Amino acid sequence: MKEKEYLDLDFSDIKTPFTLNRREFIKAVGGGIFIFLTIGDPLDAEAQRRGGRLPTDFNAFLQIKEDGRVNCFTGKIEMGQGVINSIPQSLADELDVPLDSVDMVMGDTDLCPWDMGTFGSMTTRFFVPPLREAAAEARAVLIELAAERLELPVEKLRTEGGAVIEKNNSKNRVTYAQLTEGKRIERHLEEKPPVKDFLEFKIVGKPVLRRDSLEKVTGEAKFAGDIRLPGMLYAKILRPPAYGARLKSVDTSAAEKIEGVKVVRDGDLVAVLHTLPDVAEKAVSKIKADYDLPESDVDDKSIFDHLLKTASESNIEANGGDLEEGRELSHHIFEEKYLNSYVAHAPIENHTAIANIEGNKVTVWASTQAPFRVKDQVAEALGVSAENVRIIAPFVGGGFGGKTRCQQGIEAARLAKLTGKPVQVAWGRAEEFLYDTFRPAAVVKITSGITDDGKISLWDYGVYYAGGRGSQQFYDIPHHRTMTHSGGYPHPFGTGAWRAPANNTNTFARESQIDIMAAKAGIDPLEFRLKNLKNNQVIRILKAAADKFGWTPAKGPSGRGYGIACGTDAGTWVAHMAEVEVNDDGHVQVKRVVCAQDMGLVVNPQGAKLQVEGCIIMGLGYALSEEVHFKGGEILDTNFDTYQITRFSWTPEIETVLIESDAPPQGGGEPAIICMGGVIANAIFDATGARLYQLPMTPDRIMQARR
Amino acid sequence: METINFQLNDKPVEITIDDARMLLWVLRTDLELTGTRFGCGEGICGACTVLVDNYPVRSCQFPAVNADGKEIVTIEGLAKNGELHPLQKAFMSHDALQCGFCTSGMILTAYSLLLDNPEPTREEIIEGMEDNLCRCGSYGRIIKAVQTAAQEMKEAR
């Protein structure tokens, strides 16, 4: 089943490549599709670009233009996460050009080197290293060219600000643009020069404001829905009442009566097209259709039992010691079960695409996180060669994992083929909920134990259907086992990667359980964690967070409403502390959140802070209110009226501490969201003494837990 | 079909349209001003906010014929003579956006808020902006940007 593929690819937390060589990296990301080319490979960049692998020719990554500006090409897309800033920072430093001379060319499959997709907090860890290698080689070649031009040995030359300069005579210089005259650099080096040491960086590590904000505050920024082509039609597609329902019969006569409406049908795809999108929408609502509904009658209440019953496969993620021995050592045993609901990605920009077919060339502009994946999918859907398909991802209005699937791009391409016109498909909000690949509902069962002096002696952990990312605990526990349970496809609709997949579920469960044990032991929850930790990285960020927060020890529940949680994702470590207030009616106001984050070298401290804040704000939603309501494949939430995301009035004071580090940079777009369930659950407990075992922690559930 | 006249970003517009159509689609399609965004289509998210006689309206719910004789301002009309509005500048200097999809609606809602209340407190900003949604989580920075813009506008008076 299709959904399964997405789960496998997106849910694993691929480790940083800095400890891997290229060949191992290929294995880690699923192999087969990469070919490791040796330096000086005769394949030109164009062929490499098309082949589903990272090119080795540096011309595929960068181009020095006649006017001295530099194009940086990347298959990554900008959806708010800010790689439009951090990528050029790395390039500018490595190539020695001014930051503002770099222009970004992103997410265009005809112009950019192949890329797997923008997800998994992988840009900085996986794209930037080969980009830097490319820039290092380009810089070395430019120095060689300058040496010939200036008739000086390369040792006498240095680079700065887009020019090669004689070390002892800075007046003797030649710019990159003079050397290349806008032409492609044909020379390559036999041996690749080393990239710069992080300590040499002048631009990386400095805070930089967003470079795309001018376009965004003036409305000039183009998203997929803003592309206008002559003769284009707007399509609205007939949607079933439930996910997986099959069309039995359809009557489109009333829609056809509306002037200018064109109805097309191709198998299950029934669409109306018009030169005005709102007229197309009105027309589609006039279509009468009958469906065979899917059998499933599972709903948002029964889903958890259903998951436990369906699970047929399990996998041991980690183990050590002996669980029986751990049990005997334990003074107290805790057996708990944690639940979390399906949540939607709900970016403000819906899935949108426009497709144009000219001759045998297919071009699709789409809001997608994975243009190269869409390229293959569109080629397959139209039965054309992928070489003839170009995907362009303009600015994307939020993704969070939800735009790794691009059904709308395929729909637009099919309709463009059927009508012979450029066709836009822009989903409405109800379609967005119907076809979103939700974060899966999940169950976590934990049996743990502590000794009478507050040491954790037992940890037996099982997570059902969330996935393994973040499931492995990092406390100092002698007897432990971590298992993931899965099997079949128990979900009545699509599921997929949602910002820090699986880790939100796992961190909520683990950090709640730790707190439960701390309270029982009568120990301050920070002290309890420190007492049971040997991992210095966690200890350091916990202390940094406590410092900033002004944490003072007290055993829970202290009545203060303080919570704490920590975890790791995408190579980055995070610790959160929060202060909440819980009203008499169970309403939670989060007053303050402190996040300490160790993400290795911070490329853009400003961008990193934006991501931390975004994670905290978005995370408040899954912690407190976000929950997809459904009955079988029928999604009962169709808009933001019932599906409540974080609003202005929920905004806490946020303080971010970025730990200074010169370790290789790690992921930044996802880690800070993983603690939000746990830190708020623990703060609610501290405020009220009520323990919440299910996300989201709605006022109803809080009132129930209080009784 | 009805022919209506209105001022759009200081320029006169005459257009003949079906009277059931909403302003959002007329702006985005017929007039090709795509800076006004579509988010929810039901008046809930605020991405489609435009100003009608300086009052913020959800253009996805506002029949275009009601614009007749009115003055409409969209995000494209906020900068004057190449000079950004203080709100636009403050959104930039505070990085009060990420994906930027909610930004047009945020800025126009804030614009009318400041017309009503030139020196709003944090609470008043939250109250005035509460029904505009941002999935990227820029709320805290938006609040600060609005305060900064208010300050700059006050100094300019």
Ligand code: FES
């Ligand atoms: S699109 Fe109009 S309020 Fe959301």
Ligand code: FES
């Ligand atoms: S900046 Fe993305 S929705 Fe607000």
